[in-house]
Amino acid sequence: MRKITAGLFISLDGVVENPQDWHFPYFNEQMGEAVDAQMRSADTLLLGRRTYDSFAGAWPDREKAGAEDAAFAKKLGDARKIVVSTRELEFAWRNSEQLKGDLIEAVTALKDEPSTSGIAISGSVSLVRRLLAAGLLDELHLLVHPIAVGTGMRLFEDMDAPLPLTLISSETFTTGVVHLVYRRDEGAPTGDYAKARESLPQSAG
Incomplete structure (x- = not known):
């Protein structure tokens, strides 16, 4: 079975909208390696229409320009790109x-x-x-930036029910960005305050 991984730039207050407006000051070689590693393990990109339009409007020209990002642009161009949309598209x-x-x-x-x-x-x-809700996403890679954006769409909002996740790995970059990798937690813990109270420090007296 093929593995599906998702990567997102996210602010400290959970915003994932328009990362181009706030994440570039934190982009370094460590983040570049993290992004490239996700691509190296995949030959297929699964994209929403708006993300695809953004990519298609930039990366082909970057590949043609032959600058430092041309090799990565070629990887994107060579990959199979599957676009999710409710309307008929032309490519x-x-x-x-x-x-x-x-x-x-x-x-x-x-x-x-x-x-x-x-x-x-x-x-x-x-x-x-x-895909998270359906249990089809194997890994969620969050590049958490040390900045509170304040406004914009957040990753988790208007959910019908809690979504338990388990942390697979974490790495802190020199910029303060934290790379967190999660998957759904099918065996999430349960409990209430009575159980939590047992873990409180007990008075010596």
Whole structure:
């Protein structure tokens, strides 16, 4: 079964909207390696339409320009790009296609494809939420920036129920960004205040 990983830039107060407005001062080689590592493990990108439009409007030109980011731009161009949208789309960027049918059924079929390469999601917040809720997202990579943005869409908002996660790994970059990797916690702990009280420090008297 293919592994699906999602990567998001996120502020300290949970904002994931328009990271280009606040995350570049914190981008360094450590973050670049983290982003590139997610791509190296995947040959397929699963993207929401708005994220795809943003990528398609920038990366092909960067590949042609041949600057420092051209190699990464070529990786994106060479990858299979599957776009989730409710409207019919036309594509100019190579290796792009639209996901057909029901999202959950189609992504389940993607995971079942006979391939050892992973599927990567970048941005695409609504897609990440839906796949997390459906139990189809294997890893959620959050690059938590030491900045409170104050306004903008947050990753977790307007949820019908709590979503327990378990921490797989963590790494702190020299910029103060923390790379956290989570997956859904199917065996999340339960308890109430009476149980928590047992862990409080006991008075010596």
